[in-house]
Amino acid sequence: MTVELTFLPSATVLEVPIGTTILEAATRAGLDIPAPCGGQGRCGRCKVQVQKGNVEQPENAHLAAEEHRQGYVLACQARVLSSSTIVLPDELPLEQVLSGVGVTDLAALAPACDWQHDATVRSFYVECQAPSLADNTNDLDRLRRALLHQHGVSDVSIDLSLLRVLPQRLRSQDWQVTVILEPLREGYRLVDVIPGRRERMYGVAVDIGTTTVKLFLVDLSSSKVLDSASAYNAQIARGEDVISRIIYSLKPGGLEHLRRLALKTINQLLFEVAERQDIDPQEIESISLAGNTTMTQLFLGINPQYIRQEPYLPTMLHPPQLNAGEIGIEINPNAPVYCAPSVGAYVGGDIVSGVLSSGIYATEQLTLFIDVGTNGEIVLGNSDWLIACACSAGPAFEGAGVHCGMRATEGAIEEVIIDGRTHEPTCRVIGGGTPQGICGSGLISTLAEMFITGVVDKAGRIQPNPDNERVREGEHGREYVLFWGQDERPDIVLTEVDINNLMRAKGAIYAGFSILLSSLELDFSLVDQILIAGGFGQYINIEKAIQIGLLPDLPWEKFRYLGNTSLLGAYQTLLCQQMRYLANEAAAKMTYLELSADNRFMQEYTSALFLPHTDLEAFPSVKALLEL
């Protein structure tokens, strides 16, 4: 029996079976409600308001009495009993966009980012005097003179490509132009000269991920994020992780091919948002990018081979100031291109950008920051000091290198519950349809449930069980069947080989945590907060991640999901000069610990190659659960 649900403000209507959770219904309707705890009712982030209708939900500590009265429920817990109208949070204003990606307090950012007065590009409307025989100053100096007289701006340099169009630009609207300037260490550089008066000025912030490229289109005159877009990095076709990309780049023409693929991805996203917002890409006057060290070098066409070879050297940490035209970004060719600085071979601009936007560099709290993407990078520290390392977690948590793995898209099993008695699994699938494979959060969930229910032992071995047809010998060794294939499609299984891959990945990350702490003679108990960033972080279930020993066994309230901190940092450095200084400062402050050079890492790693860990005492909550 179905009921009709109406979601406001979008007025989306759909039919769902009675008892469906609001979160599930919203997901089916293509609406996005943040549910970082994975729908466990634990984070309290998925509050929605029931305007009309009958909705049932268990009691929940995340809702204040006042909120209860106003009809607020947690979307993940509340089940619809009758046709209802549900109000989703408004499209987030900028403040909430920021807080939604982990910056809880915009005021804390403000002093560091006075974007109105410390902008990376500035716009000036200028009326030049028309020339005459008595006043035959050349075009460029005429413009400079007007800038000085009308805006007090001096020492303005120009690039050749802009000089080539300057005469026409000045004359086409009777010597009235809007001038875009980039402040330099000394003076300014002309970025654009636009005939007539133009108020609009756009910029883009880009996160070049190994797997996914994400982009914000920003109105630079208001700092508002107008639109966003994301797509797979087209380089994926040439390797899933940075190492395989580096290997590909060494083939003849490989480097240039990868450079073009990344460029194509970015240009397509630019075209997409520009078209949707009905703007000319030439009106985009500034771009800020953040990516890991290899992505940055590949995008700039700089040979990354020495990143991979001991002693693991990037070519540079601070990419030079570039123009869009110089590297093929299809916006105003004179637009300045800013790339976030790296710290080392495997701690790149994406992490510096994340450290910036997450505010670690400014907090007094001892913070453990982890960005789990194709690689796992960890930063430990606070406003006084920062130490960072990278663990080659591999792409297992992105579904790669796992037999039935897939990315977190429609059809992916994202959560599994295994019955402790029958060992029968219940799968939640993104989009709700027939499962096609298992994504990262599904893998964590599956492994945790298999461990807790005894399907695998602490060494990751699947226990033989003749009574359970789901445990069997497969082509790749012993495996557990999560879903019986239908219509000649193969069964979805998790093999012992997959489990080994996952354990190596989680072991590497946990060892990274341990090493960073022990290298400073600290331990987990001293950590005030754990910030989880990365596309992956949005879907991870902390309880399950602790159960397999991926995350340390700390109180849940110490964990916070930040989302794409790299993109947010790129957004900040797009807007504000001061944020670039702070990025440099943060990068300079970060000590890079090269784990492959550290014997202790191998010990920690080996210890972490168990579920949850060789030292069960380090995981008291898991120990308690196992004892139950």
Add this chain to the structure above:
Amino acid sequence: MTVELTFLPSATVLEVPIGTTILEAATRAGLDIPAPCGGQGRCGRCKVQVQKGNVEQPENAHLAAEEHRQGYVLACQARVLSSSTIVLPDELPLEQVLSGVGVTDLAALAPACDWQHDATVRSFYVECQAPSLADNTNDLDRLRRALLHQHGVSDVSIDLSLLRVLPQRLRSQDWQVTVILEPLREGYRLVDVIPGRRERMYGVAVDIGTTTVKLFLVDLSSSKVLDSASAYNAQIARGEDVISRIIYSLKPGGLEHLRRLALKTINQLLFEVAERQDIDPQEIESISLAGNTTMTQLFLGINPQYIRQEPYLPTMLHPPQLNAGEIGIEINPNAPVYCAPSVGAYVGGDIVSGVLSSGIYATEQLTLFIDVGTNGEIVLGNSDWLIACACSAGPAFEGAGVHCGMRATEGAIEEVIIDGRTHEPTCRVIGGGTPQGICGSGLISTLAEMFITGVVDKAGRIQPNPDNERVREGEHGREYVLFWGQDERPDIVLTEVDINNLMRAKGAIYAGFSILLSSLELDFSLVDQILIAGGFGQYINIEKAIQIGLLPDLPWEKFRYLGNTSLLGAYQTLLCQQMRYLANEAAAKMTYLELSADNRFMQEYTSALFLPHTDLEAFPSVKALLEL
């Protein structure tokens, strides 16, 4: 009857008729003896030494008694009577190269150009520490660290193209490299990183003339000019003068076509000298160019149309700092490109460069500087002040726009003597063969002789003379036959139309002189020296130029030929940062007088449209000659 002449040091041998002048013989042998007075025995610059043989020459005030004893003769006056051996001056050392183009005193240049310590690019040999896990600083910072420790150099920036090759360059000779740096206002820019130790460092200085492009290849470590080359500017095919080039540039694709033609010319010259000197063009680390305002804009691909339209505006006076790769010059793509600054639409970088190298900007003498090329530019002033103008002399003095005109190459009539009684001409032809046409100096010479002998009157009208078959009515009006065409080739004539063209050209230049002087309430008698620059200047005969009223009637000793001052200025700004500051200073100091905006110019011009001038009193030497 012929004799055998041997020229040393090249040991060139050739046979010539008895009585041939040494200058003529040397010219036939392809050897270059400077003879700026046009072989009149008046400048004393063509001294050569007779080592063996019998040579006859009239007495000459230019040779000291000691020189006589040592066998020195003036090549233009001395005629060989027997087989002889003649010693030409050695290949000129730098001091004489400089003095040969007008800088009489190298010491006067020295304080302004300390090229060893104020070089535009500098070379450093660096040994970087090999990296290790314990010292895993990235490539760029490793290089910077070594530069700081070994040479005290800091604040070094890098361009993308060099970053792309940096890893390989550093590693190919075990982290030992030669680094070329360009000093900036603040810090340095990396121009090149060369594996191992390399002492050589080359630069090129270029004069981009409307008609001819000339180039010096310079050893930047010694400042020595290693080689030179010149070629017609390939743009000639699209117009003889700047105006026709500007018109062509407005056609679809015209600007880009002209840009490529200039670039092709320069690249071919570069290739030529590099091949001859057996160097890789990639070893050329710096380039300095001087050209008029239109040539500079065309070369940079900047629309020059507003240079031609009232109020005659260039796009800019100071071209931005560029890299060779950015504009297609085929040397090290990171090599800095310096273009001399302009003063106005028709007083360009070539004139600023000439003002620099001729030393006007530093002399106390009141100087009139004229550069006669396709256009005529005049500068008046001294170390305190400078005023400049351009007269659209047109290309008549380069042989264009004249019926039988041609450039000063083989086959051109370069001097004419007309018998005062018979009106029969005697022609001297470049290369000595059959005349093909008349070049600039030949035109001046012909017109002067026609005037002095009464073939034309002071209005430039050819006088009817039924007794002289050389005066006749031709297809283009009345004309004077200089040479009877042989083998069905047409006669070589000077028509009244040609004479009008020449008179307009010489009238414009003389009016320019007058206006500059009168605008400051000065007159010719106060002028201490007249410096004549430009390719044209090397061949002009001052006596004849005064007779037609092209040059003012001042004592010959006040005239000096400087040759290509634009190229010499480019050579100076190639070597030395300080010369660039001085060029900017000279350009800033020059007041640009736009003649087309000046009514007095039309008056002066009209007055100058006579031979030599309406005011014969201004030309006392000519008056005396006419009275004879």
